[in-house]
Amino acid sequence: MAAQFSISKDDYSLHRKGPADQARHKEKVKEAIRDNLPGIVSQESIITSDGKKIVKVPIRSLNLPYFRFGNNQGRGVGQGQGDSNVGDKIGNVPAPGGNGKEAGDTPGIDYYEAELTIDEIAEMVFADLSLPGLKPKQAQEIVSEVVRYKDISKKGIMSNLDKRRTLLQGFKRTALQGRGALSVIKQEDLRFRTWSEEVRPESNAVVIAMRDISGSMGEFEKYISRSFYYWMVKFLRTKYNQVQIVFITHHTEAKEVDENAFFNLGESGGTKVSSAYKLALEIVHDRFPPACWNIYPFHFSDGDNWGEDNSRALGYVQELLAFSNLFGYGEIQESRLTDSTASAFISGSSKLGSVYQDHFRREIEEGTFVPVAIGRGEDVYPALRRYFFRKEGAING
Template identity: 30%
Template sequence: MANFIDRRLNAKNKSTVNRRRFLRRYNQQIKEAVSDAINKRSVTDIDSGESVSIPKRDVSEPFFHQGKGGERDMVHPGNDQFKPGDQIQRPPSGQGGGAGEGQASKDGEGEDDFVFQISKDEYLDILFEDLELPNLKKNQLAKVTEYKTVRAGFKADGNPSSIDIVRSLKNSLARRTAMAGKHKKQLKAAQAELERLLADPDENQADIKILEQEIEEIKARIKKVPFIDEFDLRYKNYEQQPVPTSKAVMFCLMDVSGSMDQATKDMAKRFYILLYLFLTRTYKNVEVVYIRHHTQAKEVDEQEFFYSQETGGTIVSSALKLMEEIVADRYSPHEWNIYAAQASDGDNWADDSPLCRELLNNKIIPFVRYYAYIEITARNHQSLWREYEQLAAEHENFAIQHIREVSDIYPVFRELFKKQVK
């Protein structure tokens, strides 16, 4: 029986054998460190790895040692102060010379906190742990599954109408080359020999006849190789692939009006980058629709959504109307799980806020799975927040949160998309 001995060097007093085990063991400390680190990042490097620092006291391990009191025999190096039989005074309690917890020793030395690097994937896994899209359902009629026909290579038998001519001819050429190649080499050699003998036909008449007969036999063997054989035929293969039954789209609505200063816009971008990373990390084939608005709303691509400098006044209802139009045009609520996340500083025309509530209540909330509104401001709430508060009280799939500073972004994000207890 083979015995494997792990001789890899571990840090002092540490029993973590590998990286994954270490991450599981100190999961809570790492999550706290990642949560603190995200607030210090810039918008552009929010999805890179991270150096995580864990306090020394959190990674220290218990160990066995001699307790105080009792009698024990010890052997010390020789010295010039004591003789055999001398009794040594015990040092007073608390006057040891070692380094204390979190402080340096008398000679100025001590231990720093434990610092290690986690990768981008590990960072994102920790960042979005226990999060999900609320109310995600399978949009599918009972006992009905839709399929679409897709190409799936080639097969050796099938309907004559599905023959792939190019692939069949390639197979034919390869087969004829393999079967007739040897005979063609013999034919070429025999023809060369015949030309040599024909240079003096009187002396080589007998050999010429034999060689001509041999050449005819070789040509006959070559002709017996069919141009196309049943073995060569290849047919196009098709398979029925089920169409995904859970399709989701996320609408991102961001206020870019003049009241949104650069710091406020950066916090909104942080929130949306977190949302985008969460969607792409956790789900497949989730579509994202970006809408920027001031007095007018416009559907934009990812680049323009995050980096455009366009600004103006504020009419929030323009974004809601555009969202409604896009849903009616491209995303049927019967086939799609529709989500929306709106970010604003709450500044809006007073007479437009009731219109926003009416649009949401009558035309948008009925078909969305979840609508999240975040207000980014240090000021008192204005009319838009008060109107949205009424919607939050009436609808379970409508949520509002308030962000005052950068440190609020990640906790608010986790609160909005925390995994539901079933």
């Protein structure tokens, strides 16, 4: 009788199909996270943590949809130990992913909790952001260092071995010795890639972050402005080595503060935004001459200004605009109409945003004055993009 069975044991060490498809799934998870960035960016847990912390991000589970039954979820046949009775509790409804808040409330949607460090999220948020309209300025150039592999040396660590050059060297040596084939690679053949640090001059830039801490700023407004500035500061620090950031808080008076105070100061008093702009102007004149610096003032407020102060504020903004690359204004009001265009500001209203919108039509069109209305946490991410996402050449100069 012919053998009815056979047996073998092969080498599978080069087999990579499963891991390759697993990588594709991971990529899709990342895509899903990217689609959810607006919701993730404004999570409170993020701005109160350091970059290494892992945040759990619920995203829609990556399942293919299929036709399935609806309301018999949670029913089934099970098996007891021989003594089960009607009414016995056999367990709890399993909560998907550990803390499935959504589990019972939203039938039909399965959630999956992706775990990410904040730095990973930041990388996605900042992927295509940049300071818009950076211009080359004279003197005191700031630098950013780039590591480039562009040199070869005879000593180095094995992971930097340049195999091609090493082989060529070996061929050369054997050819010189008059032998044909290269049989063994000798120590003297080894060539290593080695790096040098390239210094790339970058234009000087200063970002002036102004934050309204007056009494009219409620919990939500306060939180949003902190959240926005958190990401902005993180963005600047990640992408630009030496951008200067000036922190200013204001109510009726403005103060230059350090970063810690900027994020943590409480609120009180009335509002005179002109005070902040005036201080910004002074700081620019003293320390950041526009001939040498790219200047980016940002101001976040709830838009409630002391009425008589508006004309003074307008004047200062005009002055700042004269030398700023971009002036970003964010107006926060819970559950207001938000819009990706500036038309969320109602024309003729006494709110600052409306005043600015009516006054700076030309600058808004040119993109040097950018007003953004924020009404929900999800608007923080689009706001970041409106300020810092520019297609090449969208801004002149």
